[in-house]
Structure formats: C-alpha cells, structure tokens
Amino acid sequence: xxxxxxxxxxGGLAYxxxxxxxxxxxxxxxxAALPLRALRALDLSHARAATPRALRALAHVPWxxxxxxxxxxxxxxxxxxxxAWAELAAAPLRSLLVLRIEGAGLCAAxxxxxxxxx
Numbered sequence: 001x002x003x004x005x006x007x008x009x010x011g012g013l014a015y016x017x018x019x020x021x022x023x024x025x026x027x028x029x030x031x032a033a034l035p036l037r038a039l040r041a042l043d044l045s046h047a048r049a050a051t052p053r054a055l056r057a058l059a060h061v062p063w064x065x066x067x068x069x070x071x072x073x074x075x076x077x078x079x080x081x082x083x084a085w086a087e088l089a090a091a092p093l094r095s096l097l098v099l100r101i102e103g104a105g106l107c108a109a110x111x112x113x114x115x116x117x118x
Contacts, residue, residue, distance in 0.1 A: 004034070011035050017043040019071070024049035025057070032057040039063050045100065046074035052084030059084075059091040069098040079105025082113055089117035 004010065016039060023031075028050055044050065055078050058064070070093070072078060079085070085106065106114075 011037045014038050015041040015043075018047070019043050019045040021047065022049060023047040023054075025051055025053040028054035029057045032061045036061075036063045038066075040066060040095075041069035041071075042067060043069075043071040044075060045071045047072075047078075048074065048076050050075050050078045052078055052081035054078055055081075055084040055088045059087040061091075065092045065094050067093060068095050069100075070096060071098075071100040072104050073100040074103040076103060076105045079107060079110060082107055082109030085110030086113035089114045 013036060016036070018031075021027075023044060024047070028044070028047070044054075047054070054075070055072075058070075079101075101114075
C-alpha cells in the first residue's frame with residue numbers, strides 16, 4: 001500500500017478498487033493517509049481481515065467529503081463494534097450516494113448509529 005502512495009498519478013484517481021485484496025487494519029490506515037484528492041469511489045469489499053479499527057480510520061480520512069460511493073460489503077470483521085459504525089456515521093460524508101454494507105457484520109446498534117446520522 002505504501003508503494004501505491006508514491007505513484008505520481010494518485011492525486012487524480014477517481015476510483016480505487018481494492019476488492020478481495022485481503023486488506024487488514026494497517027493497510028486501511030495507510031490508505032487513509034494517502035493524498036486521494038480526486039477520489040470519488042472506494043471499493044474495499046471483502047476485506048475480511050479489516051476490523052472496527054478500519055472503520056474508524058475511514059471516518060477520519062481528509063477525502064471523506066468528496067466520496068460518492070463506499071463499498072464495505074463482505075467486510076465481516078468490521079461490523080462488530082457499534083461505536084465504530086457511529087464514528088463512520090459521524091464522518092463528513094456529505095457527497096455519499098452509495099454505501100454498500102451487506103455482509104459487513106453490521107450489528108443492530110451499528111445500524112441505529114447509521115440511521116441516526118445527519
């Protein structure tokens with residue numbers, strides 16, 4: 001993931017698909033720090049090794065306001081902590097139109113946190 005951060009074209013990337021890449025929390029934290037100024041869609045589907053820590057990292061990315069699509073489907077390890085979902089729900093995702101979370105292990109309290117988000 002760090003090598004990707006060195007790519008000169010990274011700042012202009014609009015879509016990043018990392019489905020089935022086996023990303024864990026550390027890789028998501030590195031991803032969160034990348035200068036993805038133009039990113040509009042992020043696909044992290046089936047990152048089964050990601051935990052609630054990954055959700056927390058995504059909640060604080062500087063490029064959250066511009067995301068239109070976020071796919072966390074199949075990230076079954078991420079959904080166990082309602083506080084992590086609440087943190088993601090509180091993120092400045094003003095442009096978000098599509099959030100895929102099927103199979104993400106979303107618990108009832110996490111669903112309530114997402115529903116309560118402004």
